[in-house]
Amino acid sequence: MTATIINADLSVARAALAEFADAQLPFAIASTLNAAANGTRRNWRAIAKQRIDKPKRFTLDALTIVSRATKRRLVVEMAFGPKQRDYLRPSFEGGERGRKAIETLAGAPRGVPSKAVERDAAGNVPRKVYSAIYSRLLARDKSIVRDPPGVAPGIYLRKGRTFVPLFFTVPHTAYAKRFDMDADIVAVTRRELSKAAPKAIERALLTANREAAKLRRDAAKAARATARAARATAG
Incomplete structure (x- = not known):
């Protein structure tokens, strides 16, 4: 039996992966975090409707996105409004309002x-x-x-x-604790992160491919222009 040995030069692949990590991976992470934050905020409304009797918009809109993630700052900040937090604290913790x-x-x-x-x-x-x-x-x-x-x-x-x-x-006016807000929000956020990550990475790869294709077209155009100039000089 003849053994077939395939040697692959991985330098190009490594360079492409490094370029993706430097340019597109932060974008993918930021997109994932922002999408998860949006999903968590939507899910808070569903949690409130399930756990609180006839919540008003004041309660449904309690969870807000304070700041979004960027490629340079991979952090999303979310918080309950101060007034809503005070109002909802007995539901989260129980006790006196x-x-x-x-x-x-x-x-x-x-x-x-x-x-x-x-x-x-x-x-x-x-x-x-x-x-x-x-x-x-x-x-x-x-x-x-x-x-x-x-x-x-x-x-x-x-x-x-x-x-x-x-x-x-x-x-x-004592209230019993209605639900564990921290546990509910963490569980929802984890679920939203797992949903958002694949989509964000796919978008980042598409963007990287488009940018790479543009670079190839620009390089080919420059090469043709150089060849024309060389022929003109030689003539």
């Missing part, structure tokens, strides 16, 4: 809305209601009364000789 401005102004520990207070379609007290009561408290409107006699502690609306409860005051 932060005090609302209206509670601080009224000197109330915590407020629980009564049935008389307007609700939106999701069952939450609209911001405009809080703002209206807050403004009246700030203006020392005598129709808004804190802890009138003979009724449960709270903030009331005076109507003649009667008092309509707006918010009942309670010492604590």
Whole structure:
């Protein structure tokens, strides 16, 4: 049996791989990170809808991309907005929620809305209601009364000789932890990275091939121009 030995000069391949690593690999990594960040943000909305009862846009848009990756800076920064983070912390960690401005102004520990207070379609007290009561408290409107006699502690609306409860005051409003935000976000990000990487590398290879083809065309054009000039000189 005759042995066939194939010798390959790998210098060209090594040079091509080195060029790809230097020029296109950072682009591929940056693209992967940015695509994964976009996917993580989309998935946060799905997580919020699954774990939180009727979340509003304020909650759905809580996770933002602070800065994107570039070829020179292969880092993506994502964060929850400060207000959303404070609002959602009891869902992430459990425990006491932060005090609302209206509670601080009224000197109330915590407020629980009564049935008389307007609700939106999701069952939450609209911001405009809080703002209206807050403004009246700030203006020392005598129709808004804190802890009138003979009724449960709270903030009331005076109507003649009667008092309509707006918010009942309670010492604590403790929440149970609803989900592990860190674990959920990490799991989603890993999944998005594994989806984004192959596509980003494929795009980088296509870009490298296009650039290499352009370089070859330019080199051939220069060679033809040199040959024409040489013939003209010889003639």
